[in-house]
Amino acid sequence: MKQDTLTETLQQLGFSQYEAQCYLGLLRQHPLNGSQLSTVCGVPRSMVYQTLNRLEEKAAVVRLKGEEGEPQQYEPVPPGQVIAHLSARFQATCEHLEEELNALTASRPAEVVLNIVGADDILRRASFLVRQAQRRISLMGGAQELAALEQDLKAAVDRGVRARIVSLGSPPAVQGQVVTYLGENVSAPTRFLILVADAAHVLIATFSPETTPTALWTENQTLAQLLSAFLNTEYYIVRLSNTHPALVREMLSQVLEPEDRDRYARILLFLEQQAEQQAAEQTRSRAEKEIRS
Incomplete structure (x- = not known):
């Protein structure tokens, strides 16, 4: 990443331009005193010590103990610690702001339905919901999308x-x-993703080979409850x-309506093949037991 881009990114995180220049300068070369840093990063000497003081307050630099009479030298705090500090402060600010805004709300705001276009943006939103989940995740989708969420799902399970x-x-x-379920879904070749987090946050997405993937996200409680029930039913049917x-x-062949038989023909065929495979395995297992006995 180029110097200008790094400076802009740090500014987005709350650094001034001079603060970003000084911190990046110290990362490239350290320890330095104010005069040396001014030369390295281009911040005017008259501004460099004020800037270093503000960076100390941000926990981005530290003063080094030196010989008496020697110019004060500075060392950068490692980037990982700086980012962790900024992240924690940002999270605390957001939580406080949410409390204050909720306190101002006289009645529940209108429910919002967010339309999302593009596979990358859909998966980013799904990943965010998984990372934010605190109690329960209900999820149904194709292997490709679930693989993209695998690490976030592991982390969610690890935290309970x-x-x-x-x-x-x-x-x-x-x-x-x-x-x-290893058979072909009735919606094939279109894939879909349904995610319900904490019975409150809903993401429904379709991934068609012919059109741009689209999704909707909402916090509609009724829809969340309905989809949670649907996913529970699907879970037990597949199991x-x-x-x-x-x-x-x-059972399925007995209750299918005539207009649905073509749509479900592949599923019936798959179940028939699974049944035949299961029967063959049971026969082979019995034969092996008889041989051993």
Whole structure:
């Protein structure tokens, strides 16, 4: 990243231009006294010590103990510590602001539905919801999207969030309640992603090979409850079909309406193949037991 870009980024995080220049100058060469730093980073000598004092307040630089009579030297605080400090301060400010704004709200604000366009932006929003979840995540989607969320899902489970996931394809390597459906979904080739976080935040996305992926995000409580119930049902249906494919195929074929039979033909075929595979495995297992006995 170029010097100008780094300076602009630090300014976005609350640094002044002189503060950004001084901090970057010290990272490149340290320790330095004010006069030396002025030469290195281009901040006027008359402003450099004021700037260093402000950087001390930001916990971005430290003074070094030196010989009496020698110019005061400064050392940069490592970037990781600076970013962690800024992040914590920013988070605390946001939490305080949220409390103050909520206190001003006479009634509940109108619910907002945010439209999101583009796969990258959709996955960034999904990742944010997973990282912010505190209690429960309900999730259903294709292998490609779930793989992109795998690390955030692992971190969520590690901090105690309960995850229930229905994976359409290879599942993410996540501890929790995960079921996998390896057949072709009725919406294929369009993939979809449904995420409910803490029964409050909802993201619904479609990924079509023919159009730009789109999604909507909302905090509508009713929709969150409905989708949570839907995902629970899907979880148990997939789990049941994996365990008893012949039974599920028979039950589904009996209740399908005529107009839906073409749409569900591939699912019925997949369940039939799963049942045949399961029966073959059971036959082979019995034969092996008889041989051993």
